[in-house]
Amino acid sequence: MNTINKSAVQQIATIHSNKRVGAYHQILINVGEMVKSCRPGNFVAISVGGDSSRMILRRAFAISRVSDSSQYGGTMELIVAPHGSGSKWLCAQPEGSELDIVAPLGTSFGIPTEPINALLVGGGYGSAPLFGLADVLKNRGCKVDMLLGASIGTKIYAPMEGKRSVNSLKIYTEDGSMGEKGRVTESLLEIISNRSIDVIYSCGPMGMLRAITELVANTEVIHQCAVEESMACGIGICMTCVLPVRNEDGSTSMLRSCIDGPVMDGSHVQWDLVGRIPEAHQ
Structure with missing residues (x-):
């Protein structure tokens, strides 16, 4: 192992x-x-x-x-x-x-050694690990804001607990049945600027993780995301959960989500190659 x-x-x-x-x-x-x-x-x-x-x-x-x-x-x-x-x-x-x-x-979220401004972004029940993370960050003296999103209000997990866990909570639903109508990414750059966000921690659908990564690409914000890939074994043996990740030299490696993830640096994931095999590995 x-x-x-x-x-x-x-x-x-x-x-x-x-x-x-x-x-x-x-x-x-x-x-x-x-x-x-x-x-x-x-x-x-x-x-x-x-x-x-x-x-x-x-x-x-x-x-x-x-x-x-x-x-x-x-x-x-x-x-x-x-x-x-x-x-x-x-x-x-x-x-x-x-x-x-x-x-x-698997890998865990990187916890800062000094207080920072953190933004936690969750989609559906994928947001659940963020509540425990919020507790750890607040104990480190961090300012913690949270965005929760889902297709409908009933898929927002524990919104009241979210309000108790963080400094501020904003909810988005695609049908407008809870919070604001839209997606968590729609006002992301504005929120980052207004609240001087240093790090984004995210859990949720892969499309949401990719969108966040692309939005912060030209900023200094670090994006740690917990990827959602199907894991057949969970201990790195079966190779069913591989993701294309960019190396420092620009090449691409197929890394296992269960071993090298699920928490990864969003900027390193080759989102446009997810679900495909890079030519170098064919």
Whole structure:
């Protein structure tokens, strides 16, 4: 296993609670000492379907946040949209069920050593890891603003929690059913200028991550994004989650999202080549 996942362990974890929150499920898992190794941006790979299932591959889920309390011990929070067969199975598991998990996996968001002005941009349930990140940034003395976007209001995850977690929150929906009508990228440059943003942290659809990268290309703003690529193994073996990334010499390498990501420098991703094989690798 790559050194980036040197803290990852496989263990059996118990579901503490499973609550429906809008269009998603908030699942809290007891993971014990594992929380000490988890960082914002990491993910967990979960065996789904049960012992007799044909779903032999683990499913990767972003870790929303972790907590270590005297009452519950070490817990991991997941925000899951019940779309595919694996996520539907997970959302159907009751309190007390046991899960076979491997975590923490992948790269995490870079946390500044000094206070900065940070902008967190999330799309749909992809915004969930940003809440835990906001806690860490605020503890470092950073000023944290957040933009949340989705196609409709019901797909905005926990807007009230967002307001409590950051200095300011702005919501966009494509149909105008919550917040402003439009996309999170529409006023991005204006917000960056008005709030003197140093770093953007983003989670969400690949199209949104690409749009943010292109908008800040001519600015000094750093863009750290958690890419959304399908991960079949989660530990760098299967090569199904590769992304084209520009090297310092201008060449392109196909890097694994689960090992070299999911958090990457948006300016390094060759967004126009995503889903294609660069000529040099054919």
